[in-house]
Amino acid sequence: MITQIVVTSAAVEIAERRGAYPGAGVYAGRPHAIVQRAFIALRTSNMLAFLTGFVEPVLFLLAFGYGLGGLVGGVDAQGQDLSYAAFIAPALLASSAMNGAIFDATYNVYFKMHYGRIYQGMLSTSLGPLDVALGEIGWAMLRGATYAVGFMSVTAVFGLVPTWWALLTIPAAVLIAFAFSAIGMACTSYMTSFQQLNWLNFWLLPMFLFSGTFFPISSYPGWLQPVIEITPLAQAIEMVRSIWFGQFDLGLAVNVLYFVAFSVVGAGLTTRRLTALFLR
Amino acid sequence: MIRASGLTKRYDDFTAVDGIDFEVARGESFGILGPNGAGKSTTMRMIAATLLRTSGDLTILGKDPSKEGPAIRAHLGVVPQQDNNDAELTVRENLYVYGRYFGLPRSYLNPRIDELLAFAQLEDKRDTKIDALSGGMKRRLTIARGLVNDPEILMLDEPTTGLDPQARHILWDRLFRLKEDGATLVVTTHHMDEAEQLCDRLVVMDRGRIVAEGTPASLIREYASKEVVEVRFGSDRNAEIAPLIADIGQRTEVLPDRILIYTETGEESLQAIVARGFAPVTSLVRRSSLEDVFLRLTGRTLEDE
Numbered sequence: 341m342i343t344q345i346v347v348t349s350a351a352v353e354i355a356e357r358r359g360a361y362p363g364a365g366v367y368a369g370r371p372h373a374i375v376q377r378a379f380i381a382l383r384t385s386n387m388l389a390f391l392t393g394f395v396e397p398v399l400f401l402l403a404f405g406y407g408l409g410g411l412v413g414g415v416d417a418q419g420q421d422l423s424y425a426a427f428i429a430p431a432l433l434a435s436s437a438m439n440g441a442i443f444d445a446t447y448n449v450y451f452k453m454h455y456g457r458i459y460q461g462m463l464s465t466s467l468g469p470l471d472v473a474l475g476e477i478g479w480a481m482l483r484g485a486t487y488a489v490g491f492m493s494v495t496a497v498f499g500l501v502p503t504w505w506a507l508l509t510i511p512a513a514v515l516i517a518f519a520f521s522a523i524g525m526a527c528t529s530y531m532t533s534f535q536q537l538n539w540l541n542f543w544l545l546p547m548f549l550f551s552g553t554f555f556p557i558s559s560y561p562g563w564l565q566p567v568i569e570i571t572p573l574a575q576a577i578e579m580v581r582s583i584w585f586g587q588f589d590l591g592l593a594v595n596v597l598y599f600v601a602f603s604v605v606g607a608g609l610t611t612r613r614l615t616a617l618f619l620r
Numbered sequence: 621m622i623r624a625s626g627l628t629k630r631y632d633d634f635t636a637v638d639g640i641d642f643e644v645a646r647g648e649s650f651g652i653l654g655p656n657g658a659g660k661s662t663t664m665r666m667i668a669a670t671l672l673r674t675s676g677d678l679t680i681l682g683k684d685p686s687k688e689g690p691a692i693r694a695h696l697g698v699v700p701q702q703d704n705n706d707a708e709l710t711v712r713e714n715l716y717v718y719g720r721y722f723g724l725p726r727s728y729l730n731p732r733i734d735e736l737l738a739f740a741q742l743e744d745k746r747d748t749k750i751d752a753l754s755g756g757m758k759r760r761l762t763i764a765r766g767l768v769n770d771p772e773i774l775m776l777d778e779p780t781t782g783l784d785p786q787a788r789h790i791l792w793d794r795l796f797r798l799k800e801d802g803a804t805l806v807v808t809t810h811h812m813d814e815a816e817q818l819c820d821r822l823v824v825m826d827r828g829r830i831v832a833e834g835t836p837a838s839l840i841r842e843y844a845s846k847e848v849v850e851v852r853f854g855s856d857r858n859a860e861i862a863p864l865i866a867d868i869g870q871r872t873e874v875l876p877d878r879i880l881i882y883t884e885t886g887e888e889s890l891q892a893i894v895a896r897g898f899a900p901v902t903s904l905v906r907r908s909s910l911e912d913v914f915l916r917l918t919g920r921t922l923e924d925e
Contacts (some may be wrong), residue, residue, distance in 0.1 A: 349772070351770065352772075355693075358692075359690075365689055368723070370721070371719075371722050376720055377717045380717060381708035381714075431842075456707055460670075461705075464670060465693055465697075466690040466691065536743055620672055
């Protein structure tokens with residue numbers, strides 16, 4: 341018999357400690373390592389692209405809220421007579437959370453998956469696929485939520501924040517961003533060509549325009565309203581708008597459940613797909 | 621450390637690895653030699669716990685990769701065939717972030733990274749982004765990255781393919797140092813000189829099967845003669861002349877561009893060919909190599925597709 345020399349490196353010790361937990365094959369408890377990578381990459385390479393994300397919703401607020409808003413006058417919504425800028429501000433906040441999250445979870449994920457071979461590298465280490473999924477989705481969530489916070493500060497400066505309740509739209513934006521990045525990453529992980537990413541724009545732009553962002557959903561004919569209402573951005577805008585104006589009801593709980601479901605399904609599918617692509 | 625028996629990977633209608641058996645011991649440098657498509661990379665990925673096997677047994681340090689993937693990967697350093705360094709990060713950040721994937725703390729990583737940068741001769745490139753590195757530097761970074769977790773087994777898939785000769789020699793020197801320090805290496809290659817340089821023991825793979833196993837020297841002894849005479853008569857005449865000189869050596873191989881004559885005494889055999897009145901356009905007497913072993917075993921050269 342050959343005596344086995346026991347050599348234990350720090351990395352092995354860390355992995356073995358985790359090995360005792362159920363699910364150790366898919367989750368090593370380290371999504372934060374992925375988020376940390378994204379932070380470092382942001383500092384080294386992606387700062388400019390990141391900063392431009394703050395500007396976009398502000399431009400919409402200026403052009404539509406104040407430019408077009410001057411022609412529109414007031415809007416009767418949420419049981420109040422609102423200025424047009426005040427009406428679209430919470431919707432733009434919800435959209436900025438979505439856009440920030442979706443960009444990272446789609447274009448950037450596609451690039452890392454197919455050109456950068458980044459996930460292949462990550463999954464050659466003791467990380468599991470759920471770490472990678474949660475880390476990447478978590479980072480996209482942070483990005484979306486950061487834009488939402490940034491935009492909220494701008495609206496506060498413009499005097500558009502009606503009550504302190506509006507602060508609760510931040511956790512709502514975090515949930516929205518997580519759900520969109522989870523679904524976005526799940527969809528992206530099934531894409532096999534760059535052209536398919538263009539389908540995303542095909543959906544995103546109309547969603548942005550027609551989800552009750554710039555005019556209330558009540559302006560649609562009756563049969564169309566429920567169809568619009570179940571789309572994700574309409575849900576997000578409805579949720580943020582009612583919190584923004586301090587109106588809490590059962591509808592809000594439905595909104596929250598809707599996004600929790602999206603988050604779980606998205607993270608689950610992403611994990612499955614990462615496993616199929618890199619660990620099969 | 622690694623034990624495979626009947627290891628098989630089958631895709632829908634294609635068997636990439638077809639029931640292979642091998643073992644790798646601690647401190648050994650084990651090579652898998654074969655042409656492209658022989659199943660080398662597939663074997664590597666199964667060992668690296670990033671590809672599930674279809675059937676057969678495989679244990680790495682006593683663990684089953686289909687059950688304990690992350691735990692096995694903590695023991696391994698992986699250098700894939702194509703570099704996959706993180707282009708959004710600098711050289712130093714690549715090493716740091718990779719170490720973080722293993723859960724290693726900053727206090728462990730900082731001194732480790734300095735060592736690795738010195739080992740990879742990349743100290744003055746530490747704050748450079750990946751795109752600005754040469755091919756050889758990227759490769760050395762990938763190897764340094766594979767060492768960040770102090771792995772017990774370093775897996776190198778075609779470590780020097782695509783590099784210029786100078787960069788190759790630098791890399792071989794680095795890998796040789798690791799070997800001297802007692803690292804266990806698993807290397808795939810289709811360059812026989814690389815296999816001769818780096819491997820204590822190797823298997824020759826062809827079409828998903830192991831066709832021979834041994835040390836580079838024993839394989840050459842067993843499957844080739846001591847020396848080889850290569851003669852070229854021009855592509856039209858090679859096949860025509862080959863039978864007329866076949867009795868000179870122990871064995872003759874006719875390739876499209878040249879004839880190989882396996883013999884114990886190369887110079888004498890060459891003289892014998894010339895004495896028969898066949899004057900080759902070019903001729904070369906050399907020692908047999910693993911290339912000849914491969915040719916003998918499969919009837920093809922390693923560079924053939």
